[in-house]
Amino acid sequence: MKQYLNVTLLVFILSNYLCLGQSIVEDFKPSTVNQPGQEYPQVNSQGYARFKILAPEAQSVVVSLGLGGAKGGTVLTKGENGFWMGTTAGAMDEGFHYYHVTVDGGVFNDPGALNFYGSTRWESGIEIPAHDQDFYALKNVPHGNVQQILFPSKSTNTSRRAYVYTPPGYSKEQSKRFPVLYLQHGWGEDETAWSNQGRVNLIMDNLIAEGKIKPFIIVMTYGMTNEVKWGGMASFKIDGFQTVLVDELIPYVDANFRTLANHANRAMAGLSMGGMETKTITINKPEVFSHYALLSGGTYKLEDIKDKSKVKLIFLSCGSKERPDGVKNAVTGLKEAGFNAVSYVSEGTGHEFQTWRRSFKELAPLLFKD
């Protein structure tokens, strides 16, 4: 009984120390994705976020980000000079978070932060320092380019936008051709997400500079041809987007970029809803893609895949705060069935971009191996 009490006490002390009881270190700096010259929002070395918003006549200002980015939010307090300030009740998960500010019941963005397209609107973004942030940092290495293309889409009767990452030296090595990864965003996001929030171009530049991967092209486009409300995914029809991707975008990219235009050198990956799209399209079109990756985007069942010989890689990942067992078990099953399957779990992160940045870093070296 005594021992039991001690254990309880120990757990209580620990949990307090690890979370609410922690004293805040006053080394706050502006978030790295603030608007130019803006001092707030700020983040400290422990992962706390602090906000400062001007609204002299407002009755209430609440930031949607709470402890660990979970529900609740941070209620700001009005100080003199009309500024509302507040600090998260605890350390946030490492990496990028979307947020917004509710001022007197209306939803706005933080004037201090850059905006990123998520949840079908441009939201404020903040970067919590991460122990491994070096892999997506802007470094003094050769840089690839990210270019906007407008490609004709007969099926949707418009010019659609995509972003294409070409590796460093692409424009110089006029004879060289490259494999292509088609990389999809999640629900409520768009073709800007992987480079803006995901920093995928910087991750590629850094991996290439370190000689850790074979350079390849990445193509990112909007993954919907009809609007789907959150929660309405069950009603989502893949046909429209599959036509845009397979019959319109891929031929355009192969015609306008120096690609290795074959099955062995074409991969598809996606996060969340983009993973669901990747799963469906790779199953429907096994002759088009040879490498599949679902980032927090579900798993493949054995019966999904008809022709094992067409699949060179299946990569499944998620954050440790999601359902890592589902990913691990699926990969175990796929391996037993003889697939080249790999799982990755991002420690201490949930259904957010830090999980997907890390997942991409693990995935890239596995793609297009001879």
Next chain:
Amino acid sequence: MKQYLNVTLLVFILSNYLCLGQSIVEDFKPSTVNQPGQEYPQVNSQGYARFKILAPEAQSVVVSLGLGGAKGGTVLTKGENGFWMGTTAGAMDEGFHYYHVTVDGGVFNDPGALNFYGSTRWESGIEIPAHDQDFYALKNVPHGNVQQILFPSKSTNTSRRAYVYTPPGYSKEQSKRFPVLYLQHGWGEDETAWSNQGRVNLIMDNLIAEGKIKPFIIVMTYGMTNEVKWGGMASFKIDGFQTVLVDELIPYVDANFRTLANHANRAMAGLSMGGMETKTITINKPEVFSHYALLSGGTYKLEDIKDKSKVKLIFLSCGSKERPDGVKNAVTGLKEAGFNAVSYVSEGTGHEFQTWRRSFKELAPLLFKD
């Protein structure tokens, strides 16, 4: 005396009819630069703008856009269901306008509108239908690409960002080389302005499709290496940016794109502060650029130019609501001195992007003529 009265009366009636007395046509549609799926802000065929913003507990909501986009702004009125609504007191100038919303004394963006970088922050944007909007519309024509490049800058010890427009077919015609226009934004804007607000890529695509211009490359980068407050332009030193542009960016572009890397095929243009930069740098570096264009960005004096033989074109423009006489007189003087000088005045517009879109459309066909 009778006649005098009648004239006064007539003027009074006319001015009323032309402005405040005008009855509003209820054909409002969402602005073309709203966020996806957003119904407000709206614009009508007369150029009125209507706003609708949710802020149930707010005491005051004011939109910075007023009649003609001038000072004052539009005070919104609270309706049921917590939405604040209001319509501009008159027709706005045609084209693009920046704006923001003041909620209880705090400055925020309109959650319905896309954001554009201006006045050193990401501001809401709205498009007022223009009689000539076809020239910058997205059409079913071959499209060039706009790509982000990160180029090494020793002088500022970082990788700097630029956007490069390459004309349709650039990637296919592997042997062809192109002239280059270096195109600068205005104060408070950045390298995103010309493609986002200016739609310069679409203007190029359309002019090329109509066979009205020789295709060329456009390079847009951030025009400052030190922050300069509005009104502090007198203290602005060009040296830092001139080094980045001439000694770092131009060599990088010439090394990484298929350019015609010579004086005859290199132009510089800029709007507002970018015009001031263009003027200074073209005067300092006559051996680098052969075509000069200042859009609402001042004029050249004869004594500015030492070697007339180095100048192939001087283009000066502004809106009719700015100082058109200054532009016209300067061009008259330059012509008399034997320069190939051209002036353009955008009717009914001021110091805004519609003036610069139109100016660019007039400038492009004059560049790089044999």
